[in-house]
Structure formats: structure tokens, C-alpha cells
Amino acid sequence: MSLYRRSVTVFQxxxxxxxxxxSLAEANAEARGFEAxxxxxxxxxxxxxxxxxxxxxxxxxxxxxxxxxxxVEIPKHEDSETTLAELHARIAKVQDFIASLxxxxxxxGEQRPITLSIQGNELNFVGAEYLxxxxxxxxxFHLSTAYNLLRMQGVPLGKRDFLGxx
Amino acid sequence: MSLYRRSVTVFQxxxxxxxxxxSLAEANAEARGFEAxxxxxxxxxxxxxxxxxxxxxxxxxxxxxxxxxxxVEIPKHEDSETTLAELHARIAKVQDFIASLxxxxxxxGEQRPITLSIQGNELNFVGAEYLxxxxxxxxxFHLSTAYNLLRMQGVPLGKRDFLGxx
Numbered sequence: 082m083s084l085y086r087r088s089v090t091v092f093q094x095x096x097x098x099x100x101x102x103x104s105l106a107e108a109n110a111e112a113r114g115f116e117a118x119x120x121x122x123x124x125x126x127x128x129x130x131x132x133x134x135x136x137x138x139x140x141x142x143x144x145x146x147x148x149x150x151x152x153v154e155i156p157k158h159e160d161s162e163t164t165l166a167e168l169h170a171r172i173a174k175v176q177d178f179i180a181s182l183x184x185x186x187x188x189x190g191e192q193r194p195i196t197l198s199i200q201g202n203e204l205n206f207v208g209a210e211y212l213x214x215x216x217x218x219x220x221x222f223h224l225s226t227a228y229n230l231l232r233m234q235g236v237p238l239g240k241r242d243f244l245g246x247x
Numbered sequence: 248m249s250l251y252r253r254s255v256t257v258f259q260x261x262x263x264x265x266x267x268x269x270s271l272a273e274a275n276a277e278a279r280g281f282e283a284x285x286x287x288x289x290x291x292x293x294x295x296x297x298x299x300x301x302x303x304x305x306x307x308x309x310x311x312x313x314x315x316x317x318x319v320e321i322p323k324h325e326d327s328e329t330t331l332a333e334l335h336a337r338i339a340k341v342q343d344f345i346a347s348l349x350x351x352x353x354x355x356g357e358q359r360p361i362t363l364s365i366q367g368n369e370l371n372f373v374g375a376e377y378l379x380x381x382x383x384x385x386x387x388f389h390l391s392t393a394y395n396l397l398r399m400q401g402v403p404l405g406k407r408d409f410l411g412x413x
Contacts, residue, residue: 082357082375082379087379091379091380094380095384125291125395125398125399126399126401129398191248210248213257217383218261218387219410221383221388221391222394222406222409225392226395228388229291229391229395232291232295233291233292235292240385243384244381
């Protein structure tokens with residue numbers, strides 16, 4: 082399994098699943114007779130991020146991890162979305178960016194030194210380790226939390242939707 | 248990054264984080280003056296699994312994925328836990344099992360054919376693909392949902408606890 086398939090291909094698959102779950106949420110809100118954007122403020126605890134931010138962070142992890150592995154600059158995407166339509170566009174922007182990356186460059190990232198600055202602490206990784214112990218667990222966390230926030234608000238989703246196998 | 252490090256080592260790390268989050272939940276319940284096992288019935292939606300089952304499934308994914316990659320029989324663990332003490336023991340049982348696996352056997356599993364039977368459908372993978380597109384997303388889903396269920400019930404956890412970096 083190449084590093085490209087374990088990163089870019091995995092992100093592409095899961096962002097498609099996320100995008101589709103948002104569409105299912107829109108259809109569900111329409112059937113229930115309210116504005117789908119009302120889902121976006123949902124949160125699991127008062128000090129957790131709402132759905133909008135969960136989606137933005139998932140996007141940033143896919144974008145940032147793919148760029149870091151490829152050794153290219155990370156494009157800046159502002160966190161300005163307030164509607165599901167804008168979040169679909171944010172996901173599409175990340176999909177366009179990661180699809181543009183050179184597979185050989187990503188595959189060459191296995192041992193690339195990667196440094197993160199998290200709340201003032203410097204974290205040092207090499208590429209594959211960064212993917213497996215930081216980017217993927219974080220990415221799946223925010224994807225799972227987005228799913229959970231939709232389920233909690235009554236959107237009829239199943240594990241197959243989360244896994245992108247529906 | 249060897250297949251062993253991407254599977255067994257990753258499961259070991261995350262099961263330790265899960266075990267520690269359950270201990271933090273116990274300390275929190277004690278401080279709040281109720282029985283910590285009350286957390287176990289928490290669920291995010293009426294048709295989602297409660298916390299107990301989320302932990303059991305995370306355990307089974309770590310156990311099953313590690314065994315399948317190594318090409319050995321999957322030990323059967325009954326889903327009989329009703330207390331946090333029993334769930335700690337379930338996690339320990341999985342840790343003992345996956346620590347006993349031969350790293351070379353796991354690493355030899357990259358192209359091993361793996362067939363799952365999910366709700367009557369047969370899913371066919373090879374080892375690394377099974378890990379990256381089935382076992383890990385599923386494992387992180389149940390781990391994230393366990394974290395979310397504790398957060399939703401007021402346990403003071405942070406992302407660093409989820410990532411096992413606290």
C-alpha cells in the first residue's frame with residue numbers, strides 16, 4: 082500500500098462520504114420541514130466545537146497532511162463557512178487541491194521531517210509516522226464527530242454512510 | 248512504517264488511551280458523587296449503541312484486525328461486560344492477545360486475502376487494504392464515539408486524551 086493510497090486516496094474517499102452525509106442531512110431537513118443549516122450549530126458538549134468547525138477541521142487535516150507529505154505549501158482556506166452549501170464548497174476545494182498533488186511526491190514523503198506547533202509545543206515526526214499517529218486519528222475523530230452530530234440530531238445515517246460504502 | 252507498527256502498535260497505543268479515559272471517567276464520577284458505571288448506558292441517538300458496546304466493538308476491531316493480519320485464529324471474547332471494571336479487563340485481554348502476536352507474521356499480512364461477512368454481504372480485501380479502508384476507520388469511529396459519549400456526559404477530556412498524548 083503506497084503512502085499516496087494511504088493518505089490522499091483515503092482522504093478523497095472519506096471526504097466524498099462526508100459530502101454525501103451532508104447531502105443526506107439536507108434531504109432529511111427538507112423532509113422534516115426546517116432549514117438544514119440549523120444542524121450546523123449542534124455540539125456534543127458546551128465546550129466542544131459545533132458541526133461547522135468539525136467539518137472545517139476534517140478538511141484542514143486532509144489538506145494539511147496531503148500537502149506536508151508531498152512537501153508543498155499548504156493553501157490557506159478561511160474558516161468563514163456558515164451554510165452547508167459553503168461547506169460543500171470547502172470540501173470540493175480540498176478535493177481539488179489534493180487531487181492536484183503529484184503521487185510520486187507524496188510517496189517520497191515517508192521519511193520527510195514534519196514539525197507541528199500545537200499550543201506552543203513543537204511535535205516532530207517523519208512523514209509516515211505523522212500520518213499514522215497524528216493526521217489519520219485526528220481526521221477520523223472529526224469525521225466521526227460530524228457523523229455523531231448528525232445522528233444526534235435525527236439524520237438517518239448508518240455506519241455504511243460513514244465508511245462510504247452505502 | 249511496517250504493517251505491524253501501523254496495526255498492532257497503533258491499536259496498543261489507542262487502547263491504552265481508551266483505558267485511561269475510562270479511568271478519568273471513574274475519577275470524574277467519584278468527584279461528582281455517583282457510580283461511574285452509570286456512564287455506560289449513554290448513547291448519542293436512540294438507535295445507536297451505548298458506551299459499553301462502543302468499547303466492546305473497538306476491542307473486537309483491534310483484536311480481529313491484528314489476528315487477521317497475522318493469519319491466526321481470532322479469540323472469542325464474550326460481550327458480557329456490565330461495569331467499567333469489566334471493560335478495563337476486556338481491554339487488557341485484547342492487549343495481552345495482540346502483544347503475543349509475532350511481528351513477522353503480522354508484517355507478512357500485507358497481501359493476505361481477508362474476507363468479511365457483513366450483514367450477509369461478503370467483502371474481500373487484501374491485508375493492508377483491509378487495515379486502511381476497514382479496520383482503522385471503524386476502530387477510530389468507535390473510539391471517537393466512546394470519547395464523545397464521555398464528553399457529552401460531562402467527563403473533562405480533551406483531544407490530547409483521545410490521541411494518547413496527555
